[in-house]
Amino acid sequence: MATFVDQVRELGLKQATIAKVDEAVERLTAGLNVNDIRDMLRGEEPRRPNPRLRPHADGFWLHIRPSFYHTEVTHIYPSFRLGWLSTFMFVWETITGIFLMVFYTPSPDVAYADIWNILGNVPLGQLMRNLHRFGAEVMVVVVALHMLRTFITGSYKQPRQFTWVTGMVLLVLTLILSFSGYLLPWDQLAYWAVTVAVSAAEATPGPPALGENINLLLRGAPVIGAGGLLRFYLLHVLLLPLLLAIFFFVHYYKVVIHGHSLPPGREAIGEDTAKRVPRDERTYFLPDIATSELMWSALTILFLVAGAIWFYNAPLERHANPLVTPLHVVAPWYLAWSQGWLKLADKVFIAFIFIPGLATAFFLMPYFEVGKSRRYADRRLGISVSMLFIALMWISNWMGSPEYLVQSSPDQEVAQELLPQEGHSALKEVPYDFLEPGTYTPFDAEDAPNPYLAAALEEFERAMQQRSCSLSDDGPYEPCQVMDQGDTVRYGNRFTNDAMPDPEAQLIIDDYQDNMRRLTLVFSAPDPQNPGNELYAYTRTGYRHEMSNYEEETRLLQ
Amino acid sequence: MAEAAVAEGGMTRREFLYYIWGASMALFTAEAAGLLIYFAIPRFREGQFGGAFPVPVDLLPGVNAPPTNFPDGRFWLVNLDTSSGEGSERMSPASDESEPIVGVLAIYKVCTHLGCIYDWNGANERFECPCHGSKYRLDGRRIEDPAPRSLDRFRVEALDANQEVLATADTAVIADTTTYAPLVLPDGTATIRVDTGGRLDGPSQPLLCELRDSCP
């Protein structure tokens, strides 16, 4: 090997430098010199022996990527690139997560303030948080779709059964990752959603000591506190990503070894299409697949950024309060199905028999679903079952959602709609300046001093209509259906069995401090059986500060 | 799959497009890097060291009076006027100072030698550092070794009652060092804002003890 100085003497400085650069590039790329790269960019045929295979054979970064794909799997169908997208989302979450870690401390004393600091004092902090949280929800959807696609195309069949198993592990890890991150903002939403979900652990069948200890292990204390937050943080940031990376590599290795499955019509079970791809059906990674992946990366980034700015907003409720559970606590949407099921059956049955049973069935499915054909026509039963299962999951999800929730008394429910303890409401959409002090009834929408307040009052009327009834025929509400149940009389209407008869309702807005207004809802309904007594008498007060800026958030409704 | 036949060395359209894409990726990466730095550099709120400290003007010490201590901000506030006769035991012009020193200075509490927090010695009417004995005059000029330079200064602004900036300390070059000059407070100053994020080294003026021939 001539030294650089010798080369300069021989070829002159310019040529020697070019040769040196060329050599460096070839070493960096493990086999491609500048001309090879240029040929790739021009779309030329590679020289022989094909240098574009060398980064895969000899290089680190590409050694796990296949050097070529069967052309039939390089289009959107059959994979829809969902496996690739899942991996991209994991990398995306890791990167955005690390940046958020710069400004977050997992201690109940400061976690919540840290989130507000990210939102209010860190440039692009809100964007980073939205990217991370939006990315998490996208990842859950993508991973589920990937699983669905793999099932429908029968790609889990021999020899790819274990790939499916590792994929199921990855699904579970993804869900737990999402769930553990949910607690970190330490607001009411996070705290109670996680408390509700983790409380299942206490119900572990067997000796009480087992359940207690599992509870302690997860929470770090009998209730979620500083220990719980730290444990969830470590899970979210260290253990689960590590496990996910390990299982990912196993999963991906097997995908490459067996080759990506072809569309069902083209690849029979057990056929080894990976090692025998005809030369004319190969698409090489460099440059074609690489270009494709780069383009999809660009599009995904654009989608995530635009989404995080314009159609997604990560919520933040008030500081976690272990002593006060707000009404209408919900699990995150991807776990709402479990809450739905929990409403149907016993906690122990659901958490320790039904869900584990279902999960086991899923994990082992490739080992007992051994139909001989991958073709859609031969798998009608399987595909129908999967569609049915998806429908079931939709329904369970709806059952676990706020609409289906446990209802308290009608006056509190109306108050909860207009002045919720946490979260969005019609009143929050009214900017501070338009909350004119005054007393308003549900029927004042037409006389409202401005359209914002009018809209809020319309919501007030709508909520009252759903939960009130009139005893006489010319009242403003639906006629009451009187249900005499012996020692109590209940009043219902078309919507509910629990309605207020002839209620008086008022919304009072007044000034409390110079820049803060007080919103009071007053409900009263006398007992028709017992005039002089109140059947319903309820007041709820909320406050609105000039700078609180709820209108911004409610623009991107959650 | 060769595109338009071009002579060897000429660029095909595809190649050109790749280069444009590459350029856009480079720009995007540069923008992302810039934005990430913007994201990651810590910002300080008012009252946090690194941020601004507002001081009501009634907390300013008297002319050439002993300094007022602001421990959270890690600075001393001094009010200097070598042309008046007051407080001359603490602040009198040295033989190489022809111009009077007038105005408000915010002096960093950290000794320029090795980082200890020095203190004001009322009996000796000067700043003295307990670690290795550096001594400084009321305005921070070094009196005795081992201080390598005079005390560092923070940027000072004068604000009126409506938080409008009336005046900002100028920088001056003293003994080859660019540092903050004392700020003369204009009329109507209600608050003095000390920016602990803006610190300049103190000048490397000759030791006062050398001028006075009193070095130990």
Add this chain to the structure above:
Amino acid sequence: MQTKIIIGTIAFMLTMIILGFIALNEPARLEAFSAAYEGRSIENGAEIFVNNCATCHGIDGTATQCFDATGAETGCVGLPLNNADLLCGNRPPRLDAMGWAGTKSDFIEGTIAAGRPWAGMPTWGQQFGGPLQSNELRDVALFVQNWESETLCGGEEVEGPVWPTRVSDLPAGNPENGANIYQVPLGCNACHGLVEDESTANGPGPWLGALAAEAADRKEGYTDADYIYESILLPNAHIAPECLIGGNPSDCPEPSTMLSNFGQRMTEQDMADIIAYILGVTEFESNVDVVYPEGSVAPPAEE
């Protein structure tokens, strides 16, 4: 293939443009969010205050109208918070009066957290065994400070009540009415106990039952009515060295923890009735002038 390259390029350029716009808007957005955090904390503080503090300090923080849990009016036993003495400027007069060297917000938050057990204020902070988390303490402190305003602190002197300099110029007092207003609405019994029953006077104020006999000897040149008149209007004017609290010989605290806004809460008739109740007479003699400062109760603090 070329399409892919072009799509990829356009996607990156669009992302760049979007990020650029967002970055340019960030300073304004950050300010709005910081303000929103403070606004929402104050809202939360309002809720906590109304539920916990208003019974002693009054809903508007002036300690003039207090209601107990059943809705009945009761005496306000807390100090007024919504006043210039505590809230105006960086160093309101109250801090110096209490000998506090730190900031106003630390003073307020610290007092809420630790309470004043000797004066009847409960300990609220969880770190000291109370019910409120540290973020709740901060929220309440922010709420209280939010009463600071131009109206409260603006240089304009607030018109205050004008009290006659001579207690003898007060109208005739009605001891029976005095007995009633002694409890509701003035709440004197909360600190001083009932005049008829010494066992009810456990502090933080001295029992007043023996005052009728001793008042004339407390201050040189003052009649008994003069002394009581001055003690109510200007609690810090004289701290009796022989002051007993709960029957024990202990110094009454200086500065006095007695509310200093009675001069704003009472009418002349109220004052006459209270003095009449304590002394057991309806007409009063006077030797000295008691000068209640004209204008605001506390001078407005300078910014």
